Amino acid sequence: MNLDALYSELTLKNDTKLALVVLDGVGDVAIKENNYMTPLEAAKTPNMDALTRDGAQGRMTPIAPGITPGSGPGHLALFGYDPIEYQVGRGVIEALGLGIDLKPGDVAARANFCTIDNEGIVTDRRAGRIPTELCEELCEKLSNEIKNIDDTEVIIKPGKGHRFVVVFRGKGMEGPLSDADPHREGLPIPKPAPVASKSVKVKKTAKMVAAFYEKALPLLAGASPANAFLMRGIAHQPEIPTFEERYGMRAACIAVYPMYKGLAQLVGMTKIEGAQNIEDEFRQYKAERDNYDFFFIHFKPTDMYGEDGNFEAKRKAIEEFDAALPILLENKPDVLVITGDHSTPCVIKGHSWHPEPVLLVSPYSGSDKLERFTETGSNLGSLGVFDAKYLLRLMQANAKRFDKFGA
Amino acid sequence: MNLDALYSELTLKNDTKLALVVLDGVGDVAIKENNYMTPLEAAKTPNMDALTRDGAQGRMTPIAPGITPGSGPGHLALFGYDPIEYQVGRGVIEALGLGIDLKPGDVAARANFCTIDNEGIVTDRRAGRIPTELCEELCEKLSNEIKNIDDTEVIIKPGKGHRFVVVFRGKGMEGPLSDADPHREGLPIPKPAPVASKSVKVKKTAKMVAAFYEKALPLLAGASPANAFLMRGIAHQPEIPTFEERYGMRAACIAVYPMYKGLAQLVGMTKIEGAQNIEDEFRQYKAERDNYDFFFIHFKPTDMYGEDGNFEAKRKAIEEFDAALPILLENKPDVLVITGDHSTPCVIKGHSWHPEPVLLVSPYSGSDKLERFTETGSNLGSLGVFDAKYLLRLMQANAKRFDKFGA
Numbered sequence: 001m002n003l004d005a006l007y008s009e010l011t012l013k014n015d016t017k018l019a020l021v022v023l024d025g026v027g028d029v030a031i032k033e034n035n036y037m038t039p040l041e042a043a044k045t046p047n048m049d050a051l052t053r054d055g056a057q058g059r060m061t062p063i064a065p066g067i068t069p070g071s072g073p074g075h076l077a078l079f080g081y082d083p084i085e086y087q088v089g090r091g092v093i094e095a096l097g098l099g100i101d102l103k104p105g106d107v108a109a110r111a112n113f114c115t116i117d118n119e120g121i122v123t124d125r126r127a128g129r130i131p132t133e134l135c136e137e138l139c140e141k142l143s144n145e146i147k148n149i150d151d152t153e154v155i156i157k158p159g160k161g162h163r164f165v166v167v168f169r170g171k172g173m174e175g176p177l178s179d180a181d182p183h184r185e186g187l188p189i190p191k192p193a194p195v196a197s198k199s200v201k202v203k204k205t206a207k208m209v210a211a212f213y214e215k216a217l218p219l220l221a222g223a224s225p226a227n228a229f230l231m232r233g234i235a236h237q238p239e240i241p242t243f244e245e246r247y248g249m250r251a252a253c254i255a256v257y258p259m260y261k262g263l264a265q266l267v268g269m270t271k272i273e274g275a276q277n278i279e280d281e282f283r284q285y286k287a288e289r290d291n292y293d294f295f296f297i298h299f300k301p302t303d304m305y306g307e308d309g310n311f312e313a314k315r316k317a318i319e320e321f322d323a324a325l326p327i328l329l330e331n332k333p334d335v336l337v338i339t340g341d342h343s344t345p346c347v348i349k350g351h352s353w354h355p356e357p358v359l360l361v362s363p364y365s366g367s368d369k370l371e372r373f374t375e376t377g378s379n380l381g382s383l384g385v386f387d388a389k390y391l392l393r394l395m396q397a398n399a400k401r402f403d404k405f406g407a
Numbered sequence: 408m409n410l411d412a413l414y415s416e417l418t419l420k421n422d423t424k425l426a427l428v429v430l431d432g433v434g435d436v437a438i439k440e441n442n443y444m445t446p447l448e449a450a451k452t453p454n455m456d457a458l459t460r461d462g463a464q465g466r467m468t469p470i471a472p473g474i475t476p477g478s479g480p481g482h483l484a485l486f487g488y489d490p491i492e493y494q495v496g497r498g499v500i501e502a503l504g505l506g507i508d509l510k511p512g513d514v515a516a517r518a519n520f521c522t523i524d525n526e527g528i529v530t531d532r533r534a535g536r537i538p539t540e541l542c543e544e545l546c547e548k549l550s551n552e553i554k555n556i557d558d559t560e561v562i563i564k565p566g567k568g569h570r571f572v573v574v575f576r577g578k579g580m581e582g583p584l585s586d587a588d589p590h591r592e593g594l595p596i597p598k599p600a601p602v603a604s605k606s607v608k609v610k611k612t613a614k615m616v617a618a619f620y621e622k623a624l625p626l627l628a629g630a631s632p633a634n635a636f637l638m639r640g641i642a643h644q645p646e647i648p649t650f651e652e653r654y655g656m657r658a659a660c661i662a663v664y665p666m667y668k669g670l671a672q673l674v675g676m677t678k679i680e681g682a683q684n685i686e687d688e689f690r691q692y693k694a695e696r697d698n699y700d701f702f703f704i705h706f707k708p709t710d711m712y713g714e715d716g717n718f719e720a721k722r723k724a725i726e727e728f729d730a731a732l733p734i735l736l737e738n739k740p741d742v743l744v745i746t747g748d749h750s751t752p753c754v755i756k757g758h759s760w761h762p763e764p765v766l767l768v769s770p771y772s773g774s775d776k777l778e779r780f781t782e783t784g785s786n787l788g789s790l791g792v793f794d795a796k797y798l799l800r801l802m803q804a805n806a807k808r809f810d811k812f813g814a
Binding site for chain 2: 010402
């Protein structure tokens with residue numbers, strides 16, 4: 001018997017409220033240059049410190065030892081889905097990041113403008129990194145001329161600089177396809193072809209992309225420098241069992257950035273719109289507390305400053321988060337988790353594979369008798385080091401949402 | 408290659424003695440109400456403290472993160488069997504608990520008397536919770552009248568209150584079947600049907616249960632309030648490779664309660680009978696030390712008091728256990744493990760998913776330099792957090808009962 005099937009069989013419903021608070025990329029590493037402190041250790045966090053007295057700590061491997069996740073797999077694991085089993089294409093993630101309301105079966109691709117010569121050879125893969133305004137202009141031109149191909153709707157949305165996204169919304173399509181990108185200059189744009197499956201659906205998708213190129217390239221002909229475009233990560237939004245089907249909990253997503261709302265929407269969470277900062281987010285939690293069982297609350301600045309390598313700003317972001325925490329605690333959830341979706345160490349200036357520190361507080365979590373919530377502290381906790389995909393299961397257990405296994 | 412096959416291939420025999428001492432449900436959580444102490448932390452345990460100086464500690468996940476095991480899966484994991492692969496029906500566990508000497512292939516069901524009306528509709532699923540004496544009387548009546556159905560022996564044994572167990576001992580039968588229980592009043596008793604497999608064996612079992620109802624119901628007709636019965640968890644005792652086949656060790660079970668003797672018997676351990684308390688049990692170990700390689704010694708009170716939510720009694724039970732320990736240590740096993748089959752936190756008043764603390768002492772365990780054996784201490788131990796099914800493998804290794812893998 002498969003473990004997920006067992007978990008499903010044991011799942012119970014009750015009136016408990018659960019909150020998963022994600023400080024994106026909060027985990028860090030202590031190095032000499034920072035006096036052997038992490039931003040979490042250097043920050044003053046009286047509210048989290050108070051919570052740790054009644055909580056259990058541990059560290060979570062985001063995917064598998066040594067694997068650095070993007071935001072997609074990082075969050076899917078936090079939502080309790082095996083991130084290797086449920087893979088989401090880059091096009092889909094990019095579309096979600098631009099706030100496109102994707103539906104299961106939609107095929108999405110990351111695209112960017114490029115320059116080709118008279119023979120169709122790519123001479124600049126980024127079209128000289130054209131400004132966002134020009135990208136928006138070109139996307140509008142394409143959008144106005146290409147709204148449909150046969151029975152399929154085409155959605156084109158500009159991103160930053162030379163980047164944009166194309167979504168094909170129709171019937172009977174699926175990915176993944178190989179990239180319409182030679183990945184270096186001096187070669188023509190290759191035709192995307194089926195990668196794994198050669199099903200009728202994948203073949204239809206390949207034809208659709210080819211038809212899109214046929215319609216779009218003439219519209220750009222003669223323009224300079226952006227007279228063509230590349231497409232990568234062409235795949236469909238997979239059918240993922242919804243959060244409610246899987247855990248019997250109505251789930252809400254409270255986030256500022258569209259990417260995280262999109263990831264939550266992938267598993268069927270309801271997006272609560274309008275928050276501009278963490279105080280807003282915690283207030284929304286309080287306002288919506290009766291309407292949902294589970295709340296995913298996302299805090300972005302820790303990751304942004306980690307990516308910048310800005311230790312001081314990351315430390316301050318943590319302090320701002322901690323200062324806002326009492327709003328949430330005014331109506332504390334029965335099970336509260338504070339963690340990250342991956343680490344973003346300042347010394348790496350990017351996501352990393354380091355296990356995330358995790359704090360879990362419930363009437364049944366017990367106390368690990370730790371004074372603070374930090375990377376070093378969480379190494380000593382009762383949760384040990386575990387795979388992130390099990391966090392949701394521990395939250396269910398702490399909410400008494402599991403029946404006993406066997407007699 | 409499957410890991411179990413590798414372990415088997417590497418397994419060696421020698422003269423070492425191993426003891427697995429299970430303080431049932433000993434694990435607990437530290438909460439504010441108990442001054443952030445667990446019963447194990449609050450107890451005075453000079454003998455265990457002395458052992459920890461030369462021992463390794465860790466925490467064991469009973470089944471998988473968040474899953475709370477019954478005694479069956481909890482013990483199977485401690486005996487080194489994957490508790491998800493080897494599932495034992497509730498009827499079988501109940502029969503073992505009543506001390507029925509089950510054999511592989513026996514089909515067992517939990518049953519209880521109920522009340523039905525003239526149309527066969529269940530009006531009280533527990534027959535007004537009749538007293539044990541009446542249950543015994545009714546079971547005797549059924550037993551006297553129904554000893555066999557065709558070539559199959561029928562064994563009926565009363566439990567507490569309205570509960571009893573029915574065992575079908577014959578050839579070519581297996582479960583599981585769906586319950587002969589509507590699970591609420593106002594409905595008739597459904598006919599049990601095959602659940603997973605539709606093999607000839609399962610069909611024979613379904614016919615057997617139907618035939619039993621046909622013979623038994625008329626015997627109860629007119630009685631009040633118990634004029635019918637329900638049956639649940641109908642399944643056969645699975646074929647499990649014996650402990651001796653798997654580990655090359657002759658194993659003895661020393662326990663007071665029939666359930667644990669039954670679970671040990673499932674894997675072919677020999678039951679040593681007659682112990683009334685932990686001192687008896689340790690004396691039996693000493694008396695039988697030369698006759699077996701492996702001893703499973705079970706201590707029940709910690710679980711009982713955890714289920715009662717009685718912190719003080721649980722603490723005292725641990726102290727009583729500790730006071731008896733020197734009897735065992737007079738002829739110390741080469742590998743000694745002290746742990747639980749699951750946690751039974753007083754605040755939960757029942758089994759839980761929390762990893763059990765485990766102490767392993769052998770000439771090769773090394774010392775974790777911990778002063779005491781507690782939940783918080785074991786978080787820091789060299790064994791880390793691991794799945795309970797691997798404990799037996801660590802015991803084999805510490806007994807030098809594994810060959811080297813590869814050159």
